Amino acid sequence: MNELVEAADEKQLTKTINRYGRVDLLVIDELGYMELDRRGAELLFQVLTEREEKNAIAIASNQSFSAWTDTFTDPRLCAAIVDRLTYNATIIETGTNSYRLAHTRARHL
Template sequence: MTRKRGLTEEAATASIDQACRMLRLPTIRQQFPDLAEGAARDQMSYRAFLAELLLAECDDRARRRSERRIKAASFPRDKSLRAFDFEANPNIDPATVNTLATCEWVKKGEPLCLIGDSGTGKSHLLIALGTEAAMHGYRVRYVLATKLVNELVEAADEKQLSKTIARYGRVDLLCIDELGYMELDRRGAELLFQVLTEREEKNSVVIASNESFSGWTKTFTDPRLCAAIVDRLTFNGAIIQTGTESYRLAHTKALAEQTQAS
């Protein structure tokens, strides 16, 4: 680029556009005209204007990083805590969920269990809390329990087990959904336990299950293995009981009543 003094407004704008392309500053390049007009209107100082530009770029980069982490988590659908209807399921304490949304438990590598019947909001909370963790800068991965076990069995058969476990171990929060929907044979249960123990004291895990802990013997038929897994997940961890009444039905009914009222 040729640097010249006394550029016209048009030339200066073109130079800024070119410089932003070279320096890879897409947000400044896009927002500069509006920010410049606002700065002139508000009589901002040069430093304040520069700060506005740089902060806009930083904020947008942080947003894009969050979007990439959320995409990398492989959530099956978008769910947020704002969209969760606590009135539809009074079993869930909003204060507890809001505390979990700070992601301190992820920072400390603690586990979380969501226990309740189908349709009580477990998966919604699991995905929403996982999304919050991704927005806080943590690496997150979502997976169905059966899919994870099948992947581990295939990896073991192909002599790739350590590599697969290491890949899951690199994420800060592993979200395992629908545990208990299918009985696991001893091999599958042992491989799942291996993933959980490899992550111990390093990374967090959140599990959603339609079975209470007492019913996990149906999923993990080895009593000792079942006890070890329960101990791993309950030691210093949080447990949320989502109950038995369908959250989806109550939430849908509430939305219908709001629509009729409006």
């Protein structure tokens, strides 16, 4: 988000969004960990729209889609983002157990 905001401020947003649109796989980790302001959410929406049905996106989140309204505080924008991400998507739910914690515990046994 920081890079997108800086690009917008420097009148380089189109160039930056196009760059994110070209990578084969865009990975967004920990989505839902922090609340995004409206501007950040709108910029993310632009990136997702640029990639729509062209290139893959992998998102890791510790929240269900229904809880994303805490991250994207505008309900309409949240619905649009979820709609973009879930259309023709493969959704993998791993449950609530932490992989990192389980891995650490297994190493120490």
